[in-house]
Amino acid sequence: MIQDTLNKIEKQLESAKLSDEKRAELLELAKTLRAELLDLEKTSKDNARSIANFTQASTHELLKDDKNEDLLDLSAQALERSVVEFENSHPRLVQTVRDIIISLGNMGI
Numbered sequence: 001m002i003q004d005t006l007n008k009i010e011k012q013l014e015s016a017k018l019s020d021e022k023r024a025e026l027l028e029l030a031k032t033l034r035a036e037l038l039d040l041e042k043t044s045k046d047n048a049r050s051i052a053n054f055t056q057a058s059t060h061e062l063l064k065d066d067k068n069e070d071l072l073d074l075s076a077q078a079l080e081r082s083v084v085e086f087e088n089s090h091p092r093l094v095q096t097v098r099d100i101i102i103s104l105g106n107m108g109i
Contacts, residue, residue, distance in 0.1 A: 002041055005052040006034045009059050016063045022107065029100050036093035040086070047082070051093075054079040055100065062104050076101050 013026045033055065041048040058075040061067065083090075083097045 002037055002045075002049055002052045005049075005056050006030070006037065009033075009052075009056050012056075012059050012063055018107075022103075026100070026103060029096060029103065032092070032096045033100065036090060036096055040090055040093060047086070051079070051082045051097065054082050055097070058100075058104060062107060076104065 010027065010030050013023060013030060016023065018026070033052075037048045037052055040051070054075060058072070058079050061072045061075050079097060080101055083094045087094050
């Protein structure tokens with residue numbers, strides 16, 4: 001299930017109307033997120049799934065033609081909250097999610 005969600009995120013990014021630079025940046029973050037979530041999944045499957053789903057929701061909302069600013073904000077907040085408890089145990093995951101939020105924020109969230 002997590003693999004499917006991560007694949008969807010990558011496909012969304014690959015087909016999005018983004019600059020090559022922004023696409024490459026986000027795909028690299030998605031690659032790091034994949035590795036971190038697959039590691040987290042070994043010990044906390046439900047949390048890993050939540051983080052993947054919130055990332056996909058944030059990406060989906062950002063890339064829609066008719067963006068809803070409230071949904072963009074909510075999805076970014078939910079994504080941030082989904083990783084807070086892993087600050088000590090999975091710092092790279094937390095930093096990757098924060099980098100994704102910042103990158104998306106620079107695009108309009």
